[in-house]
Amino acid sequence: GQQVMQIPQYQHVQEGExxxxxxxxxxxxxxxxxxxxxxxxxxxxxxxxVKSGEVKKQKRLTFQFGEAKKNSSLHITATQxxxxxxxxxxxxxxxxxxxxxxxxxxxxxx
Amino acid sequence: xxxxTQTPRNRITKTGKRIMLxxxxxxxxxxxxxxxxxxxxxxxLIYYSFDVKDINKxxxxxxxxxxxxxxxxxxxxxxxxxxNQTALYFCATSDWGDQxxxxxxxxxxxxxx
Numbered sequence: 001g002q003q004v005m006q007i008p009q010y011q012h013v014q015e016g017e018x019x020x021x022x023x024x025x026x027x028x029x030x031x032x033x034x035x036x037x038x039x040x041x042x043x044x045x046x047x048x049x050v051k052s053g054e055v056k057k058q059k060r061l062t063f064q065f066g067e068a069k070k071n072s073s074l075h076i077t078a079t080q081x082x083x084x085x086x087x088x089x090x091x092x093x094x095x096x097x098x099x100x101x102x103x104x105x106x107x108x109x110x
Numbered sequence: 111x112x113x114x115t116q117t118p119r120n121r122i123t124k125t126g127k128r129i130m131l132x133x134x135x136x137x138x139x140x141x142x143x144x145x146x147x148x149x150x151x152x153x154x155l156i157y158y159s160f161d162v163k164d165i166n167k168x169x170x171x172x173x174x175x176x177x178x179x180x181x182x183x184x185x186x187x188x189x190x191x192x193x194n195q196t197a198l199y200f201c202a203t204s205d206w207g208d209q210x211x212x213x214x215x216x217x218x219x220x221x222x223x
Contacts (some may be wrong), residue, residue, distance in 0.1 A: 009150065010187065033211065042200060044213040088152060092210050097143070097168070102152035 002027050004091050006101030014109050020076040021104035023089035030092050032065055032072045037103070038085040079108045111138045114215035116201050122221045123191050131186045131218050133201030142184040143212065144168075144176060153200065160206070161215040191222045216218055 003026040013019055023032065031050045035043040047056055049065035049072060056063045058084075062075045070092075076083055086105045090098040114135045123129050133142065144156040155168030157176040165176060171193060175187045188195055198219050202212040 006152075031210075034211075042217050043212075045211050045213070048211060090153075090212075097155060097158055098210050098212060100153040102150065 002091070002093055002096065003101045004089060004099045004101040005103055008104055009102065010105045010107075012107040012109065013079050015081060015100055016078050019079050019083070019106055021074050021087050021089075021106075023072045023074075023091070023101050025070045025091045027070070027093055027100075029069050030094060032069075033090045033092075033098065034063060034072075034074055035088045035090060035100075036085050037088065040086075043088060076106075079106070081108050081110055084108050114201060114203055114213055116199075116215040116218050117149070118218060120219045121222065124223050125192055127191050131189050131199055131201075133184045133186070133215055134211075135182050135201075135203045135215075137203055137205075137213060138181075139203035139205045139213070140181065141204045141206060141210075143179065143204070144174075144184070144186045145200045145202060146170060146205075147198040147200060147217075156186065156199075160173055169206065179221045188220075188222075191220075196220060196222045 005024045033048045037043045047063050053067045054065040060077045064073045083099040084104040088100050088103045090100045092098050117132045140161045142156045145153040154170045158166050158173050159178045177185050198217050200217050201215040204210050204212045
């Protein structure tokens, strides 16, 4: 079945440093989504990428979808303590359901 | 999202007991899902339903069953709970026209002793 791999599993940064998490799929995706889960909370939808090579920005967050639609990345510029949480990518193929990566836990020290 | 609610929020039960986790939504979505979250394992799909008459197994359905009582309600049952079912359980909904963007409930933390 479809697999979505996400690295790193965990990253600890100092406030102000940049952070990137990477997502790779074993199959070509129709779209990829990113979610954020704060400690003790539930996953919350951040963004969806659909087109090959697509790049979207949300303030300090930059999301990319690879040309082959099999990989994606989330980059946070100048992290803040409010960025703490686990970031999940989730891919979908055709009419299947979402397959989530295992997530990257981000810890930001002030 | 307050539009997706789960009850109970926390539950402690004993091995062998039958328990039910309930999910309700006011978003008007047709699609509903149950996920299990264990530390470091991400979100694993247990069951999903695309409408009231549709039930599908996910990747880890063994030991679980579901019921879609109405468009707004989707319940998850553990027929005979075992300790390795201790986990955080999330219900989610999506709209068929929204390319599967999912909206999660607050979660139910389950401990099986």
